[in-house]
Amino acid sequence: AQPTVSLIDHMDPGHPRHDLEHDVRIGLSSTPKWLPPKWFYDAAGSDLFSRITRLEEYYPTRRELAILRARAGDIAAASRASTLVELGSGTSEKTVLLLDALAEAGTLRAYTPVDVDGATLLSAANRLAARYPGVTVRAVRADFEHHLALLPRTGRRMVAFLGGTIGNLDPQARHVFLKSLRATLRPGDTFLLGADLVKDTGRLIAAYDDASGVTAAFNRNVLHVINRELDADFEPDAFAHVALYDDRHDRIEMRLRATRDMAVRIHGLGMSVMFTAGEEMRTEISTKFRPDRLREELRETGFTVRRFDTDPSDDFSLVLASV
Numbered sequence: 001a002q003p004t005v006s007l008i009d010h011m012d013p014g015h016p017r018h019d020l021e022h023d024v025r026i027g028l029s030s031t032p033k034w035l036p037p038k039w040f041y042d043a044a045g046s047d048l049f050s051r052i053t054r055l056e057e058y059y060p061t062r063r064e065l066a067i068l069r070a071r072a073g074d075i076a077a078a079s080r081a082s083t084l085v086e087l088g089s090g091t092s093e094k095t096v097l098l099l100d101a102l103a104e105a106g107t108l109r110a111y112t113p114v115d116v117d118g119a120t121l122l123s124a125a126n127r128l129a130a131r132y133p134g135v136t137v138r139a140v141r142a143d144f145e146h147h148l149a150l151l152p153r154t155g156r157r158m159v160a161f162l163g164g165t166i167g168n169l170d171p172q173a174r175h176v177f178l179k180s181l182r183a184t185l186r187p188g189d190t191f192l193l194g195a196d197l198v199k200d201t202g203r204l205i206a207a208y209d210d211a212s213g214v215t216a217a218f219n220r221n222v223l224h225v226i227n228r229e230l231d232a233d234f235e236p237d238a239f240a241h242v243a244l245y246d247d248r249h250d251r252i253e254m255r256l257r258a259t260r261d262m263a264v265r266i267h268g269l270g271m272s273v274m275f276t277a278g279e280e281m282r283t284e285i286s287t288k289f290r291p292d293r294l295r296e297e298l299r300e301t302g303f304t305v306r307r308f309d310t311d312p313s314d315d316f317s318l319v320l321a322s323v
């Protein structure tokens, strides 16, 4: 039998480009210009991101996998979750380890992947529904910054936010996110957070500026997305990939630097944008955490840290918190 997967779409299904239009209009009329990282992830961008996770320089995925391999059983036992809700699920590659552990513990009933990209979401949801026949898979197309209150609330939930994606939020947005998530959880529910840790700057920069240029292509992909969705005429190759480390804020910043003066038409918005040679537009922040401060942030927003697991080299952390 074909596994059945249901899809709930909270991302303005009547007007799918509305959020992108809003973000591009705001970001490109600001000084300096910026774009939110969620628009990297169309099908091509999700694919480029999968390639990033396999790069020699990009350690977070391997480190998080190592923690999951060693600790998924303990985490599953501590959570006793029946529903795994995964925020920013992408291709759900690491999820299998958690689902296996929850299945093994005998508590698993449902999986709810949540992602902004419908195509990526559905293919991952179908793959996992086939792998876990008894499990109800409800895919939710949603933005974890806006739609937390709309997520399904059945069962004892573990909300997993893996990969270090929380690092995309600045401190203010992170505080709002953690408080809103806390507000949707009930006693017995847990939060599993993957967070990248502060480390040697050279390794950090290499992870976001790999030798084979995959991250550069991923960075420029946001311009292809805007060209296609908003009928714009960006020349992605006229922008250089920039990755720098801001040690005052403990974060990587990715930028796109205009290599010459340019006027870009965004027909879908009836808008023209000027770039001067050398101008940099921020496309992502990726915050790196200090363990004590991360514990504090979780405490301040109403969570109780139950486990704080790291890989043997302390590169990455996986935190299980209850409410």
Ligand code: AVJ
Residues within 6 Å of the ligand: 052, 060, 163, 164, 165, 167, 168, 207, 208, 215, 218, 284, 285, 286
């Ligand atoms: C998916 C947000 C965790 O910040 O490391 C990878 C995205 N950007 N390389 C990260 C990313 C450039 C990634 N997250």
